[in-house]
Amino acid sequence: MTNxxxxxxxEKKDKRTGARLGKITTPHGTFETPMFMPVGTLATVKTIAPxxxxxxxxxxxxxxxxxxxxxxxxxxxxxxxxxxxFMNWSKxxxxxxxxxxxxxxxxxxKIEEEGVHFKSHLDGSKLFLSPxxxxxxxxxxxxxxxxxxxxxxxxxxxFDYVKKSVERTSRWAERGLEAHQKPDSQGLFGIVQGAxxxxxxxxxxxxxxxxxxxxxxxxxxxxGEPKEDMxxxxxxxxxxxxxxxxxxxxxxxxxxxxxxxxxxxVDMFDCVxxxxxxxxxxxxxxxxxxxxxxxxxxxxxxxxxxxCDCYTCRNYTRAYLRHLLKSDETFGLRLTSYHNLYxxxxxxxxxxxxxREDNLLEFKEAFFEEYGYNKPNAKNF
Amino acid sequence: MTNxxxxxxxEKKDKRTGARLGKITTPHGTFETPMFMPVGTLATVKTIAPxxxxxxxxxxxxxxxxxxxxxxxxxxxxxxxxxxxFMNWSKxxxxxxxxxxxxxxxxxxKIEEEGVHFKSHLDGSKLFLSPxxxxxxxxxxxxxxxxxxxxxxxxxxxFDYVKKSVERTSRWAERGLEAHQKPDSQGLFGIVQGAxxxxxxxxxxxxxxxxxxxxxxxxxxxxGEPKEDMxxxxxxxxxxxxxxxxxxxxxxxxxxxxxxxxxxxVDMFDCVxxxxxxxxxxxxxxxxxxxxxxxxxxxxxxxxxxxCDCYTCRNYTRAYLRHLLKSDETFGLRLTSYHNLYxxxxxxxxxxxxxREDNLLEFKEAFFEEYGYNKPNAKNF
Ligand SMILES: [Zn+2]
Ligand SMILES: [Zn+2]
Numbered sequence: 001m002t003n004x005x006x007x008x009x010x011e012k013k014d015k016r017t018g019a020r021l022g023k024i025t026t027p028h029g030t031f032e033t034p035m036f037m038p039v040g041t042l043a044t045v046k047t048i049a050p051x052x053x054x055x056x057x058x059x060x061x062x063x064x065x066x067x068x069x070x071x072x073x074x075x076x077x078x079x080x081x082x083x084x085x086f087m088n089w090s091k092x093x094x095x096x097x098x099x100x101x102x103x104x105x106x107x108x109x110k111i112e113e114e115g116v117h118f119k120s121h122l123d124g125s126k127l128f129l130s131p132x133x134x135x136x137x138x139x140x141x142x143x144x145x146x147x148x149x150x151x152x153x154x155x156x157x158x159f160d161y162v163k164k165s166v167e168r169t170s171r172w173a174e175r176g177l178e179a180h181q182k183p184d185s186q187g188l189f190g191i192v193q194g195a196x197x198x199x200x201x202x203x204x205x206x207x208x209x210x211x212x213x214x215x216x217x218x219x220x221x222x223x224g225e226p227k228e229d230m231x232x233x234x235x236x237x238x239x240x241x242x243x244x245x246x247x248x249x250x251x252x253x254x255x256x257x258x259x260x261x262x263x264x265x266v267d268m269f270d271c272v273x274x275x276x277x278x279x280x281x282x283x284x285x286x287x288x289x290x291x292x293x294x295x296x297x298x299x300x301x302x303x304x305x306x307x308c309d310c311y312t313c314r315n316y317t318r319a320y321l322r323h324l325l326k327s328d329e330t331f332g333l334r335l336t337s338y339h340n341l342y343x344x345x346x347x348x349x350x351x352x353x354x355x356r357e358d359n360l361l362e363f364k365e366a367f368f369e370e371y372g373y374n375k376p377n378a379k380n381f
Numbered sequence: 382m383t384n385x386x387x388x389x390x391x392e393k394k395d396k397r398t399g400a401r402l403g404k405i406t407t408p409h410g411t412f413e414t415p416m417f418m419p420v421g422t423l424a425t426v427k428t429i430a431p432x433x434x435x436x437x438x439x440x441x442x443x444x445x446x447x448x449x450x451x452x453x454x455x456x457x458x459x460x461x462x463x464x465x466x467f468m469n470w471s472k473x474x475x476x477x478x479x480x481x482x483x484x485x486x487x488x489x490x491k492i493e494e495e496g497v498h499f500k501s502h503l504d505g506s507k508l509f510l511s512p513x514x515x516x517x518x519x520x521x522x523x524x525x526x527x528x529x530x531x532x533x534x535x536x537x538x539x540f541d542y543v544k545k546s547v548e549r550t551s552r553w554a555e556r557g558l559e560a561h562q563k564p565d566s567q568g569l570f571g572i573v574q575g576a577x578x579x580x581x582x583x584x585x586x587x588x589x590x591x592x593x594x595x596x597x598x599x600x601x602x603x604x605g606e607p608k609e610d611m612x613x614x615x616x617x618x619x620x621x622x623x624x625x626x627x628x629x630x631x632x633x634x635x636x637x638x639x640x641x642x643x644x645x646x647v648d649m650f651d652c653v654x655x656x657x658x659x660x661x662x663x664x665x666x667x668x669x670x671x672x673x674x675x676x677x678x679x680x681x682x683x684x685x686x687x688x689c690d691c692y693t694c695r696n697y698t699r700a701y702l703r704h705l706l707k708s709d710e711t712f713g714l715r716l717t718s719y720h721n722l723y724x725x726x727x728x729x730x731x732x733x734x735x736x737r738e739d740n741l742l743e744f745k746e747a748f749f750e751e752y753g754y755n756k757p758n759a760k761n762f
Contacts, residue, residue, distance in 0.1 A: 044705060044712040072679070072704040080682055080700055088696045298453070301461055315469045319461055323453040324425060330711050331425040 004214035006145055006187025008033075008246040008267070014355045018238065018265035021355040024060075024246050026092040026144035027185055028084060031059020032352055033246070033267040036258060036344045037094060039275065041067050043077070043087040046275045047334045048341065050089040056310065056342045057349065060092030060144070062270040065137055066101035066129075070122055074140035082142030094270070096250070097134045097147035097176075097191070100219070104152075111151065113168065131172040132179040135188070139181045147217060148176040150191040155225040162195045163203075169193050170207035177211055187214030189248060195220055196229055198236050205240035215246035218266070222251040227380075231260055238265035254381045255284060255347055256373050259364050262351055273381060274340035279333050281325040282381075284343045288372035289379055290318075292336065297322045310342035311335075385595035387526055387568025389414075389627040389648070395736045399619060399646035402736040405441075405627050407473040407525035408566055409465060412440025414627070414648040415732055417639060417725045418475060420656065422448050424458070424468040427656050428715045429722065431470040437691065437723045438730065441473030441525070443651040446518055447482035447510075451503055455521035463523030475651070477631070478515045478528035478557075478572070481600070485533075492532065494549065512553040513560040516569070520562045528598060529557040531572040536606040543576045544584075550574050551588035558592055568595030570629060576601055577610055579617050586621035596627035599647070603632040608761075612641055619646035635762040636665060636728055637754050640745050643732050654762060655721035660714050662706040663762075665724045669753035670760055671699075673717065678703045691723035692716075 005027050012021040022033045038045045038053060041064045045053060053061060063083060068074060080086040083093050102109060102116050109118035115130025134149035150169045153162050173190045180188050190208035194200030208216060218237055221230045234249070241247050246268060249261045253271020261269060274284065281293040285305035290297075292304065300318040312321070312335040324332025347367075354363035368374050386408050393402040403414045419426045419434060422445045426434060434442060444464060449455060461467040464474050483490060483497050490499035496511030515530035531550045534543050554571045561569050571589035575581030589597060599618055602611045615630070622628050627649060630642045634652020642650060655665065662674040666686035671678075673685065684694040685702060693702070693716040705713025728748075735744035749755050 042704070042708045042710055043701075044710050047711045047715070049712070049715070071708055072700070076680060076700065076704075079680060080698065086698075086701055088701075299457060299460060317461065317467075319453070319457065320424075320467055320469075323423070323457075327423045327452055329423055329425050330428045330714065331430065333711065334428070334430070334715075 004187050005183075005185050006214045006246070008215065008244060010243060012355060014263075014360045015358045017263040017360055019262045019351075019355045019360050020265055020267060021352055022267060024267065026060065026187070028090060028092045028144050029059065031092060034258075034262045034348050034351055035059055035268055036253065036348045037062045037268060037270040038341050039064075039270055039272045040087070041272070042071065043068060043083060045341070046279070047330065047337045048275075050087065052311070052338060053089070053341070054091065056338070057345045058091070058341070060094055060268075061089065062094045062096065063141070063143065064098070064101065065095045065134060065141065065147075066098035066105070068095075068141060069098065069137050070120060074137045078140040078142070084142065092145070093143040094145035095138050095141055095143040095147065097149040098129055098137070099134070099150045100152050100250070102129055113171075131175040135176045135179040136181075139186065142186070144186060145215070146180075146186050146188045148173040148188065148190050148213075150193055150219055152193065152220050152223070153195060155195050155220065155223050155229065157195055159197055159200070162193075162197060162200050166194050166200050166204045170204065173208055173211060177213070189213055189215040189217045191217040191219040191250070192237060192241070193220045196225065196233055201233060201237045202240060205237065209240070209242060213245070215248060216241045217248040217250055219250050221249065222257070227257060227260075230257065231264065234261060234264040234266070253344065255344070255371060256368065256380070258344065258347065259351060259367065263360065263364070274344050275337045277381065278336035278340045281332070281336060283336050284340055284381060286370055289381060292318060292321045293325050294322075304339055305343070308339065308343065308346070310339050310346075312339040312342075385568050386564075386566050387595045387627070389596065389625060391624060393736060395644075395741045396739045398644040398741055400643045400732075400736045400741050401646055401648060402733055403648060405648065407441070407568070409471060409473045409525050410440065412473060413733055415639075415643045415729050416440055416649055417634065417729045418443045418649060418651040419722050420445075420651055420653045421468070422653070423452065424449060424464060426722070427660070428711065428718045429656075431468065433692070433719060434470070434722070435472065437719070438726045439472070439722070441475060442470065443475045443477065444522070444524065445479070445482065446476045446515060446522065446528075447479035447486075449476075449522060450479065450518050451501060455518045459521040459523070465523065473526070474524040475526035476519050476522055476524040476528065478530045479510055479518070480515070480531045481533050481631070483510055494552075496530075512556040516557045516560040517562075520567065523567070525567060526596070527561075527567050527569045529554040529569065529571050529594075531574055531600055533574065533601050533604070534576060536576050536601065536604050536610065538576055540578055540581070543574075543578060543581050547575050547581050547585045551585065554589055554592060558594070570594055570596040570598045570627075572598040572600040572631070573618060573622070574601045577606065577614055582614060582618045583621060586618065590621070590623060594626070596629060597622045598629040598631055600631050602630065603638070608638060608641075611638065612645065615642060615645040615647070634725065636725070636752060637749065637761070639725065639728065640732060640748065644741060644745070655725050656718045658762065659717035659721045662713070662717060664717050665721055665762060667751055670762060673699060673702045674706050675703075685720055686724070689720065689724065689727070691720050691727075693720040693723075
């Protein structure tokens with residue numbers, strides 16, 4: 001059995017939930033978990049410098065295999081010395097498998113045993129991605145954590161379809177492990193699929209945990225299904241995963257789902273939400289959502305979030321942020337993106353502290369109350 | 382005679398040119414001259430944080446009265462505690478008078494003795510700007526240095542028109558001085574006009590220097606006329622200005638014109654050029670213009686400028702910059718903007734050192750040769 005280059009150390013479990021406090025060690029440093037990973041799709045977290053990510057406490061970021069494969073190409077990044085050097089980021093990097101983008105960005109696709117034929121979302125050119133190709137690209141990109149190539153079926157697909165899909169994803173996972181050329185310096189995660197079907201999640205988890213992965217991702221969630229469904233699936237899925245390896249819930253980034261995910265034993269999360277909504281001037285604050293472009297903030301000279309001590313909140317007012325956003329000034333997007341990322345990273349820091357003190361349930365209740373999640377018709381973020 | 386809140390101290394003159402080494406003291410600190418001022422039109426230097434401007438050596442920035450008057454409005458900025466506090470910038474700020482924008486952005490305008498009627502470039506609404514109004518707005522914005530309201534006629538206007546215009550600009554300057562409510566905390570500059578006519582520049586300089594201004598701007602240049610014309614006008618205009626006050630050449634920011642301006646006795650410059658071209662991926666380097674989007678840089682893993690030690694050049698490659706620009710990633714605009722601003726600020730630092738050592742002519746020759754200005758058909762920037 002290989003010594004994986006990415007390891008998980010469980011430090012403590014919350015007494016009343018499944019929440020885990022731990023540490024993940026990668027070839028580019030150790031970070032505490034639960035952790036939220038900012039998304040840097042094209043080898044940049046939009047508007048934000050690597051030094052700023054470090055300053056706000058990010059120990060690992062995510063980048064997208066599919067997008068980097070198309071632009072600038074994995075060979076160029078390999079030539080540059082790998083993703084870390086290319087983008088000037090010295091801490092952890094995780095890349096996805098490209099599978100999700102193949103199924104979400106492309107409308108012309110044909111799934112075969114060998115892999116998937118589809119068209120580029122940029123220019124419509126014909127592309128083909130297989131388990132081996134996805135691993136090969138990621139070996140060249142050089143992240144600390146790579147993902148197996150998987151099929152991510154819609155949540156409401158039929159049992160029969162999802163069963164076939166899960167079986168194929170398991171075969172693909174095996175092929176990916178075989179194709180992995182750098183098992184000593186890059187950890188490969190398997191992705192548990194199975195939509196909302198307990199039986200299929202069990203089958204998927206059983207297949208994948210029988211193989212030698214460095215960690216496990218939970219895929220096929222946060223794809224439009226009601227949150228109750230996501231939590232239900234997590235309830236029966238995380239217990240199927242080994243205690244001594246990291247667990248990563250893909251695509252989750254709303255404050256409530258982060259906390260709910262942690263309570264169900266998840267260690268890592270990623271989502272484009274904080275930076276995407278920031279670019280429309282929507283921010284997450286301790287008192288809930290603030291849409292900073294609204295006229296009500298025109299002469300509001302308070303910080304965006306009075307309880308936040310991020311760069312944005314320490315130095316700028318809501319009135320200034322609103323002015324920048326209304327004037328389409330990119331510095332405004334920098335400031336709102338900074339705050340939103342800080343907010344989620346800081347939330348996870350508080351969550352870790354709550355696990356340490358065995359009061360995650362109380363923390364959740366107080367946070368939900370202040371954020372506004374307990375109100376009728378509460379927004380997701 | 383008032384003690385101006387903005388003062389100039391001449392430290393040394395270059396032995397063989399008119400270049401002046403000096404210091405300008407403002408209510409927000411002292412900076413060395415000659416100095417280039419980054420432009421922050423809407424109370425932000427596009428894509429760049431105030432801390433970064435300080436880090437690259439900017440002692441003063443420029444903001445635009447006309448634009449701030451329209452968005453977010455001078456009353457709001459006054460309420461915020463003034464421009465410095467609003468945008469979190471603790472060093473010098475200079476605002477223009479709005480005159481240039483009235484004449485360059487608006488195509489429907491009517492000039493009267495009282496002021497100018499024109500239409501907003503944003504929504505076409507009717508606006509009126511007078512010398513008193515321009516000063517009133519600037520008093521509320523609170524910059525260290527304000528400009529008199531002037532008419533900026535096209536360089537090729539007739540002698541008769543420009544003569545009338547210069548006379549009116551002098552009357553407007555007098556009215557502006559009268560209207561100035563904060564002479565103890567904000568220095569007001571007069572703007573010498575007169576297009577390419579020596580007689581009219583003399584008249585304008587004589588009128589304005591007889592009034593009590595804290596400094597003098599040279600306007601109506603860098604408006605599309607050949608560079609030889611600009612240098613010819615500077616040759617006979619700067620000697621008309623008092624030695625003990627700052628001289629500011631408006632709208633100049635190409636490396637050659639900065640050096641030529643310094644040689645003719647100018648202390649301050651501003652231009653949107655470095656940030657504007659940066660957003661198209663065009664950069665100024667010690668070896669001349671580099672259009673970073675070009676395919677030739679796709680696998681060029683050298684820094685943008687091997688002689689530059691700015692944040693961008695210390696940490697990123699041409700290949701990465703090209704990737705970001707090609708992918709419309711705003712972090713790319715941050716990095717090219719940072720470098721271009723640093724390049725001009727650093728150029729002025731070297732110019733100051735050359736004056737100190739009495740070798741500005743040699744510096745200019747070496748710089749022009751390396752930058753490519755001595756080549757036939759050399760580009761301006
Ligand atoms: Zn904040
Ligand atoms: Zn540089």
